[in-house]
Amino acid sequence: MPLLPDPIHMVMARQLSYLISQSRNIVRPWWLRQSYHNTPDLLHTQLQSLIDQIEQENETLVPTERFDQIVLAYGLCSNSVIGLCSRSLPVVLPRCDDCIALLLGSAERYQHFFQKLPGTYWYTTGRIEQGNPPCRARYERDRAQYVELYGEENAEYLMEHQNHWLHNYQNCGYITCPLGDLPEHIEFAKQVSRDFGWTYQEIPGDLAYLSRLINGPWEDDQFLVCPPHSKIEADYTAQKFHSIPWNPETTGA
Amino acid sequence: MSILNDISDALQQGRVPKVKEFVQQALDEGIPASEILEQGLLSGMNTIGEKFKNNEVFVPEVLIAARAMNKGTEILRPHLVAAGVEDKGTVVIGTVKGDLHDIGKNLVRMMMEGKGLKVIDLGVDVPVERFLDAARENHAQIIACSALLTTTMGEMRNIVEAVEDSELKGKVRVMIGGAPITQAYCDQIGADCYTPDAASAADAALQLCTA
Structure with missing residues (x-):
């Protein structure tokens, strides 16, 4: 029996909502819950069905209200985006591994910290208030x-096994929110650091990458614009993915 | 034999004291250790593995069953050694450099042990050379590597290339797995085997070792 499912939560809700409110573009957001990255196949299915749903709805709108593109606030996210297809709208996505790069402001900055601070587990305002992150x-x-479910002795063993990885980490990286941090979130991250024996590191967040995602421009080195009738394919390099032609008629999808 | 079924059932429920008691009882009844292992412990573990593949049980059930199996095997080991029962193969396993996650890797290790394979666990954050050195030292047939992060999975390509460039080429197979890993990635880097879950990994490893 699995543990209770996590509640629905969106870890970039504050940042994206703010940027959408300030944008000159008309943006209609759809939200998926956090933690699907643990089951990449499921996240892939959710994203594809959302793309399909938006494209279908788009067909029914009057021409002046139709969407110009679908923008995904997802990087590779455990390779969930690989294989996504678009039929009628371009799909835009950032060339990065996951939301940490988006919250740090660039894929390069994430790589920099990945090298400089190995063994860092990341905490953010969104993860703390909505993401059920590891804590006491x-x-x-x-x-x-x-x-x-399994009795005291087995519980002890299971907790030791399932939380062993926590001790492999050395740092708690708290990414500050450029819109402002709540003192209780910073205290939460500091307490986690004390509880798990990690060094607390405060890293300034940066909305630049998310802002370009919402507002453009989508430069090719930072974003993939996957045109209609295309499929996202992995290339396992720093640019993460590219698009290939895809014909829904012949693939039967 | 009912005592072997009892061992299998108790193992599947993760009941360590019961497994130990039944294994000892089976030995006392004169059942050969290899039979207790195969038809009691490994049979129970196989059932759990199948249920896991079919999403009928989840990680905690597999972990407590694997633990019960290891406790039962500890009692049998001296008898197995005396009877000259050999491991079915040797696997070197670890999480790749830069990656600190071990739940999946440990699960695969336990499932492989449950198939009667000898598994050398190198832990997490394992550099390429350590995988190769351990494979040499232990005459392993398989290097099994795990990665949870898209930021670290590139290390698997380095392992495949290092094996290709060494005297281990053709002797040691490279297996890969982890949440972001796919068959397409396996094909692209030229690894020998990808499996989507721990139970399939153990099946595939046994097949590679006994082929």
Whole structure:
């Protein structure tokens, strides 16, 4: 029996909502819950069905209200975006690994910290308030559930095994929110650092990458614009992915 | 034999004291250790592996079953050694350099052990050369590497290339797995085997070792 499912939460809600509110573009947001990255196949299915749904709806709109493109606030995200197809609208996505790069302002800045601060587990305002990140309370909650399901002795063993990776990390990287941080979120990250024996590191967040995602321009070195009748293919280089022609008629998809 | 079924059932429920008690009882009844292993412990672990593949049980159930199997095997080991029972193959396993996650890797290790394979666990953040050195030292047939992050999965290509450029080429197969890994990636980097879950990884490893 799996642990209780995480609640629905969107970890970039504040940043994206702010940027959308300030944008000259008319942006209609759709939200998916965080933590689908743990099940990349499921995230892929969710994203594809969302693209399909938006494209279908677009056909029914009056011409002046139609969308120009679909913008995904997703990087590779465990390779979930690989294989996504578009039929009638361009799909734009940032060339990065995941939301950490988006919140740090660029894929390069994420790589810089990945090298400079190895063993860093990232915390953000969104993850703390909506993302159920690792912390003492979550540990205790999971443990109590294991005791109920498998008994005290097995619970101890399971917790040790499933949380062993926490001890492999050395740093808690708190990415500040350029829109402002709540003191309780910073204190939360500091407490996690104390509880897990990590060094607390405060890294300034940067909205530049998310802002370009919402407003453009979508320079080719930072964004992929996947034209209609194309499919996203991995290339396992720094540019992460490219698009290839895709014909929905012949593939039967 | 009912005692072997009892061992299998207790193992599937992760009941360590019961597994130990039944294994000892089976030995006392004169059942050969290899039979207790195959038809009691490994049979129970196979059932759990199948259920895991079919999403009937989840990671915690596999972990407690694997633990029960290891405790049962500890009792059998001296008898197996005395009877000259050999490992079915040797696997070197680890999480690639830069990646610190080990739940999936440990699960694969346990499932492989559950197939009667000897598994050398190098832990996490393992550099390419350590995989190769350990494969040499232990005469392993397989290097199994895990990655959870798209930022670290590129290391797998380095491992495949290092094996290709060494005397291990043709002797050691490279298996890959982890959440972002796909068959397409396996094909692209020229790894020998990709499996989508821990139970399939153990099946594939046994097949590679006994082929």
